[in-house]
Amino acid sequence: MLAIARQRILGQSFQNIRPAVSVLRSYSSAAKQITVREALNSALDEEMSADPKVFLMGEEVGEYQGAYKITKGLLEKYGPERVLDTPITEAGFTGIGVGAAYYGLKPVVEFMTFNFSMQAIDHIINSAAKSNYMSAGQISVPIVFRGPNGAAAGVGAQHSQCYAAWYASCPGLKVLSPYNSEDARGLLKAAIRDPDPVVFLENELLYGESFPVSDEVLDSSFCLPIGKAKIEREGKDVTITAFSKLVGYALKAAEILEKDGIYAEVINLRSIRPLDRSTINASVRKTNRLITVEEGFPQHGVGAEICASVVEESFAYLDAPVERIAGADVPMPYAANLERLAVPQIEDIVRAAKRACYRSVPLAATA
């Protein structure tokens, strides 16, 4: 994380970036730290004040200040007509958001977690994603569906699924997943301004984490492009792709690997659909080894798609089989130790990188 800030300031790429707080303090433009929650809140605030057509809708977004306090203060500022507390009717209010978007309003629909979006998935896919195509361009749907995705801590099977792969397989949707505060601000602003339906997958455990941001990020017109991944850390030995919370894990794994002389390149996907295949492939052609990291179920997951893409385009460059790290192929257990086993950990990434670099014996395939 500190490494990213340094890259931004100096605009150069460093091979070996040592996280050193003392070095950072000398660069004043990176001094401000904001949490992901503040980043999202400020992005929503700025977009709502810039465009009166933007409005929020969801359970507890108003008087409760947001189930995870992302929409704090917005009800007081913009009033109940623009920050709507809905009844517990995902299918209904998502459809209402889509209908409003048909007419040029820009709803931001919050799902308390993306697990609840399954009750509304008909509208996300059939009424939102497919409409521009079915109407041959007459009806575009400038809507954003946002909320926490993936596992939190101890919330059980029905509150822990990662939906990146499901939504990313559907044409007509754009699927974004930010990692740090800069990603959160830039991608949410881009999503709200985008004329197409965007599924914005946040992560509950990241909401409270602080990251340094530059002044440019705090500017109200700051926006990140949709469809471009970011190389968080440059390396030459192995490429690790990740999104959302696992980018942090991948960066920590990269630091551990560095001690063993393996320099990992960490790619923060940012955009799951469209996937930045060119960045991924360029990186694999450089390092010749790939590890994909995700939190969701392994079958038909994001890693599977990345692996297929790399095999299609850069097969000759691969020196080792692509390693996929994903959540365990089970519904999320409740017990804390089992939950830890069901979600990728930093050690898993480190082990996989070593296997890919032929520094250790491959594990036998488990069930």
Place this chain on the structure above:
Amino acid sequence: MATAFSAAKFSTQPFHLNPTSTTSHDSPLVFANPTSQFLGSTRKLHLTSSSKFNLTRRSGTVVAVSDVVKQKKSKSAPTLLITKEEGLELYEDMILGRAFEDMCAQMYYRGKMFGFVHLYNGQEAVSTGFIKLLKQQDSVVSTYRDHVHALSKGVPARAVMSELFGKTTGCCRGQGGSMHMFSREHNVLGGFAFIGEGIPVATGAAFTSKYKREVLKEADCDHVTLAFFGDGTCNNGQFFECLNMAALWKLPIVFVVENNLWAIGMSHLRATSDPQIYKKGPAFGMPGIHVDGMDVLKVREVAKEAIGRARRGEGPTLVECETYRFRGHSLADPDELRDPAEKAHYAARDPITALKKYLIENSLASEAELKAIDKKIDEVVEDAVEFADESPVPARSQLLENVFADPKGFGIGPDGRYRCEDPKFTEGTAHV
């Protein structure tokens, strides 16, 4: 609460029609009684005529309604409901709907049309009765049985026919098809295949109208939305969710139930615990009206009130139109489960024949004028077929078009630039 009580009143009698309606709603089981009137018009039932059509095949039978001719006579006695121009407009619209749908059936059996085609024959009174009262900026949301809604709203017959043939000149360039008629210009918002899917979208469009007036301060924005859906949809969760939210936020929407008693082969009475759909309105705090959907003039009267309510900002209304589809659910449906006597009964109440009779008996139009309209519409439909036949099929490059409004959604190509910027992007097979 005042609204709930006044709304409850609406469920037992319509606002301005004959106040001596004797509908009995106390116990839902009463409908098995052949003299019950729940499916009848809001007028008094004529017992003599109802006994002729006593269908007792299943429990909870469909009971015949009053004879249309008798009602017409009593209706025309006080004042005429429509002027000559309006009458001819209604007639023309219904004939267009009927002729178009009949032509669709022909074209389907000739192989020019394919996939799922759901025809609207018999239900024209509902579409014409409601949609002809709308302005261009009002919107209509429908289901897969949407050809006639699109036509009534003003989408040209040529565009609809081309769309059905899958040609590039169709209203959605051939990308939508029979079930997905969209028109930005005429504010037809689809065209949804899933039942119940259009209702929240319609509620959202009504929400936008209210938002524009109150938040964006477009003071004269009084656009109304009509949501058309069937009896089967009224058991779907989304229907209830939207009744709740529309009444809660007082949205300018009219929920129009086209109760044709059948959801493919499932009779409404077999599927619904309380078949009186209009009663579900007051449960959510809005008026629930039941109207004879085979009579375009009655539908029009009810529609005027409901649309007027919405425009004045008084909130939503639930209107149940008792109607019937003369053909099967779709052109692939053999339609074996419906009783021929039931079909014959409703065929005798054909809305077009009824309106024709009304116009002639009240000297609003002559036979010759009506025949001229018939001929004109035949020509319009023939022209639409010719146009569709001669139109080209979509080019291969159209496959990848319009997935996104912002085409950068296709991502970045191997050369590092956005794929959509590559002029060769939409050529050849889809390779994304």
